[in-house]
Amino acid sequence: MSSDLIFLEISQDLQSAKDDQRLYNPINFETRVRAIDFIDFHIINRIDIIHQNSTPNPDFTRIRRSAEELKEQLEAINRALFAHLRETIKSKKLYPSELNELLISHLDNAYNREADQPGYDYLDELINGILCESTLPEPTIVREPEMVFYQQTPARIIFKLAEMLQVDEVLYDLGSGLGHVPILINLLNGNKTVGVEFEPAYHRYAVGKATQLKLNDVLFINEDARKVDYTNGTVFYLYTPFEGNILQEVLDKLKQESFQKPIRIFTYGPCSFQLAKQSWLICSDTKVKDIYKLYEFRSYRDHRKFIEVTPKGRYF
Numbered sequence: 001m002s003s004d005l006i007f008l009e010i011s012q013d014l015q016s017a018k019d020d021q022r023l024y025n026p027i028n029f030e031t032r033v034r035a036i037d038f039i040d041f042h043i044i045n046r047i048d049i050i051h052q053n054s055t056p057n058p059d060f061t062r063i064r065r066s067a068e069e070l071k072e073q074l075e076a077i078n079r080a081l082f083a084h085l086r087e088t089i090k091s092k093k094l095y096p097s098e099l100n101e102l103l104i105s106h107l108d109n110a111y112n113r114e115a116d117q118p119g120y121d122y123l124d125e126l127i128n129g130i131l132c133e134s135t136l137p138e139p140t141i142v143r144e145p146e147m148v149f150y151q152q153t154p155a156r157i158i159f160k161l162a163e164m165l166q167v168d169e170v171l172y173d174l175g176s177g178l179g180h181v182p183i184l185i186n187l188l189n190g191n192k193t194v195g196v197e198f199e200p201a202y203h204r205y206a207v208g209k210a211t212q213l214k215l216n217d218v219l220f221i222n223e224d225a226r227k228v229d230y231t232n233g234t235v236f237y238l239y240t241p242f243e244g245n246i247l248q249e250v251l252d253k254l255k256q257e258s259f260q261k262p263i264r265i266f267t268y269g270p271c272s273f274q275l276a277k278q279s280w281l282i283c284s285d286t287k288v289k290d291i292y293k294l295y296e297f298r299s300y301r302d303h304r305k306f307i308e309v310t311p312k313g314r315y316f
């Protein structure tokens with residue numbers, strides 16, 4: 001393609017982005033993020049590649065500057081939107097279900113909350129914008145080999161988890177990282193939540209966020225999950241925070257809790273397979289086979305009299 005034709009194509013792309021009025025309305029978050037990505041990859045990067053291979057062309061330089069300005073304008077709308085949503089949360093004027101709907105209304109109509117696909121999506125971008133405006137902390141202590149590094153649960157999975165909880169249940173997130181699960185579950189469903197995190201820098205960040213949002217029913221404990229007292233916990237969430245012996249040790253501790261009261265454990269990621277092997281737990285699915293699915297396990301209430309479990313997890 002000749003340089004004139006490329007220039008024409010890029011100019012038209014930029015003009016149609018500028019003319020798209022939907023992009024300036026804060027509610028259209030997903031549309032705007034898609035447009036920012038388009039400007040980055042199809043306009044700015046494209047011009048950079050052209051300039052790497054030839055002498056910089058003043059027309060391309062000018063249009064690149066204009067694309068940068070539009071991108072900055074759209075990003076500023078997003079920053080204002082995040083600040084507005086943070087204020088809405090702090091004001092406590094919305095019921096959890098209203099907040100849930102408000103957040104989802106910023107995504108395109110086709111947004112599928114039920115998808116068990118891998119990876120993050122625009123809901124994560126929105127939630128990260130609201131919850132992660134400051135620089136993310138670096139870990140400060142060395143993990144044991146079986147402890148898993150921080151990776152956040154995709155937001156659609158947290159929304160799904162919120163829908164599966166009764167409001168009077170106390171949820172523990174074991175290995176809570178930056179605190180998204182306890183914070184979002186409290187916001188979306190009103191549950192009391194507790195995050196247990198081994199890394200002090202993540203713990204401090206999570207406490208700061210909950211304090212900033214004035215969330216009184218969200219508690220964070222900076223401790224190894226093997227050492228925490230779970231007496232008041234009824235629901236536990238694990239996004240594979242640890243593996244092998246550590247996971248087994250924590251599960252044995254939860255099993256002790258289940259002697260006192262029925263408990264539920266929700267899992268995401270590879271740890272689901274180890275839970276499926278616990279004879280005192282029943283999985284709500286017939287078989288655990290997908291690491292990108294949220295699984296629910298229930299304690300077998302009277303498991304001291306428990307006789308046998310089939311490979312499918314059904315009891316006789």
Ligand SMILES: C[S@@+](CC[C@H](N)C(=O)[O-])C[C@H]1O[C@@H](n2cnc3c(N)ncnc32)[C@H](O)[C@@H]1O
Nearest residue numbers: 147150151152153175176177198224225239241
């Ligand atoms: C995969 S991340 C999950 C983060 C968070 N639960 C989420 O879903 O967004 C695992 C987290 O567990 C923490 N962790 C690992 N071993 C731990 C332990 N023994 N006790 C408490 N936290 C631990 C890690 O520091 C990390 O933040």
